[in-house]
Amino acid sequence: MRRGRRAWLINGVLVVALLAAGWGAYKFLWPSSNQATPTNVRTVAVQRGTVVDTVSAAATVQSSYTATADFAASGTITQINVKVGDHVSKGQQLAKLDDSQARLQLTAAKSSLTAAQDNLATAQANAATATATPTNSPGGQNSQQNAQQSVKQLQAQVDQDKVSVNTAQQNLDNTTLVAPGDGTVTAINGTVGQRAGSSAGGTGGSGSGSGSSGSGSSASSSSSASGLIVITNLGGLQVRANLAEIDVAKVKAGQDATVTLNAMPDSPQPAKVASVDLTATSGSNNVVTYGVTLTLNQAPASLRQGQSASVSITVSEADDALVIPSAAMQTLGAAHTVNVEVNGQSVRRNVEIGVRSESLVQITSGLAEGDQVVLATTTPPATGQNGQRAGGGLGGGGFGGGGGGGFGGGGGGGGARTGGAGGTGGGTGR
Structure with a gap:
């Protein structure tokens, strides 16, 4: 037993x-299947540093002023007085059309006006005489009325002839193309002997524009070279970018930025935001963007209109802030948490954040300098x-x-x- x-x-x-x-x-x-297996677990100390939040976009170098000048009348080009690269001033003559027909029309209009004015003067004299020697007979009264009626008719003719003279003068002025503003000639889209102007078609352009500047020309502020002569302010080059609507709310005039030209990738250029468009632009796939204009602090000598670039705009910055790597923080809705190592154990803490970049986060509450936050990934x-x-x-x-x-x-x-x-x-x- x-x-x-x-x-x-x-x-x-x-x-x-x-x-x-x-x-x-x-x-x-x-x-247990609900427990993740930490691998490559490491910690990093909460430190003081600088966090910079930026938004980025592709951009293009543009002129602050580009105008296309074209004749407001149609005709044959007889003169082109400038060449590409010439600097011109507002009102300077650029080109001329054949004006022989316009001059004949102006001469005829002036002759008609002179004749009408002479006839009016005679009628006014006759009316004055009839009024000075009135008669009681019916025939005398009719004579006065006829004289006054003749004066009215001839005055209307004079007024009409004055309009004709002004129109003929404008047509003559329209055969001369003048610069709509100061700048450098960057394109000439026509030659002597070619038809040009508002109804000529072809390279002469449409002649329409957003405003008229000086006699004989129509001009529009545009980056396209659709007119006969394109004038650009090469001394005022700026950078234009289109930002997504989610980013543009952070951007405002005066913010610092960095412009990196594709032609100079190793030389980022400091810049500032000059303006933000108030109206949106719908791009491809109905993506809504807003235009932003930036000015370079000092434009490099090699800067050229039309160059491609990328911009990075600083929208917020925190100096001497408590910072941790973005990878150390978990976010669920509006709540942010961080795992902190305390006596060899991982303790989860709620934190409040400030400025956030792609790699760093500013901690405004919940951590102290020197705390060890856990950086870990999990694998099955x-x-x-x-x-x-x-x-x-x-x-x-x-x-x-x-x-x-x-x-x-x-x-x-x-x-x-x-x-x-x-x-x-x-x-x-x-």
């Missing part, structure tokens, strides 16, 4: 030990050659890499994913 009872007790102890060992091995090899459990998780054997790797050892300390030989035998295991160094 004693031997049987002793055997029963020994067997019971062995069963309990085996069950405990099996449960421990199960928990080690197959942890992996098996090694011995059916164990990543790392060495029972005595090795742990959460570390190829050398084993806790959170990255030294240790035995087991590799990070080989499941090898491993050594005795290292510490919990970071």
Whole structure:
């Protein structure tokens, strides 16, 4: 009986030990599915630094003033008085059309006006005489009325002839093309002998524009070269970018920016936001953007109209702020949390943030300088050659890499994913 009872007790102890060992091995090899396995866990101290939030966009170098000048009349070009590269002043003559017909029309209109004025003077004299010697006879009264009526008719003719003279003079003026503003001639889209003007078509352009500047020309502020002569202010080049509507709300005039020209990628140029368009522009796929104009603090000598560039606008900045890497923060809705290592344990804290960039976040509440925030990624459990998780054997790797050892300390030989035998295991160094 004693031997049987002793055997029963020994067997019971062995069963309990085996069950405990099996449960421990199960928990080690197959942890709960709702627990992530941290890998490459490391911490970083909360530090003081500068956080800069920027918005970026593609851009183009443009002139602050570009005008296309074309004749307001149609005709044959007889003179082009400028060439590409010439600097011109507002009102300076640029080109001329054949004006022979316009001169004949003006001469005829002036002759008609002179004759009408002479006739009016005679009628006025006759009317004055009739009024000075009135008669009571019906014939005398009719004579006065006729004289006054003749004066009215001739006055109307004079007024009409004056309009004709003004029109003929304007037509003559329209055969001369003048500069709508100061600038440099950057394109000439016609030659002597070619038809040009408002109804000529072809390279002469349409002649229409957003305003008239000087006699004989119509001009519009535009970047297109549709007129006969294009004038650009090359001394006032600026940068134009289109920002997404989600970004433009952060941008305002006076903010600092950096412009990087594609032709000078290693020489970013400091700039400032000059203006933000109040109306939107619908791009492809109904994407809404807003135009932003930037001015360079000092334009490089090689700057050219039409060059491509990229802009980065500083919309907010925090100096001497508590900062952490963006990767250390988790966001759910409006709530932000950070895992902080306290006495070897990871503790979750709620934080409030300020300026945020792609890589850094300003912490305004919830952390102190020097706190160790946890940077970690999670991966699903992996098996090694011995059916164990990543790392060495029972005595090795742990959460570390190829050398084993806790959170990255030294240790035995087991590799990070080989499941090898491993050594005795290292510490919990970071």
